[in-house]
Amino acid sequence: MSRYWIAVASADHVRNGREWGIMQVCHGKGSPLRRLSPGDGVVYYSPKQRFGYPEKCQAFTAVGQVLEGQPYQVDMGNGFLPYRRDVKWFEACQADIYPLLPVLHFHDGSRSWGAKFRYGLFEISQEDFETIAHAMMCQLPSPVQMMLFSGSGHEMS
DSSP: OOOEEEEEOOHHHHHHHHHHTEEOOGGGOSTTGGGOOTTOEEEEEEEESSTTSOOEEEEEEEEEEEOSSOOEEOOOSTTOOOEEEEEEEOOOOOEESTTTGGGOSSSOSSTTGGGGGGGSEEEEOHHHHHHHHHHTTOOOOOHHHHHHHHHHOOOOO
């Protein structure tokens, strides 16, 4: 059974991940990525436009599906060895979080809705995943397509 997740990273890091077909969370820690399984749905939320800069983004910036395989490390130089996971990213546009907050169930409706994002990766319901994906105007594959895709090793058209 697939699960659904929100990962958190700056929009510039998410763009790199989409380009490379990977995800990375919590400054490269491996244990959060081990919670995901092939076929799981992932949405990235980006609080900032660029890592280390104050310009806000506060939008969902990518949606995809975890591919086969386990988290793996890469050498980025200077002793930085982050863990990554392979993801098939869907075509999507950025979706501002504020119009979605009233209909998302992962928060309690309080003014401190952003507190949960500090975890870097957390599970959400299928309904919330679909709500966010729809707001991003992406074409979600049907459950049958997701099952075939996650088991076949072939890309969807």
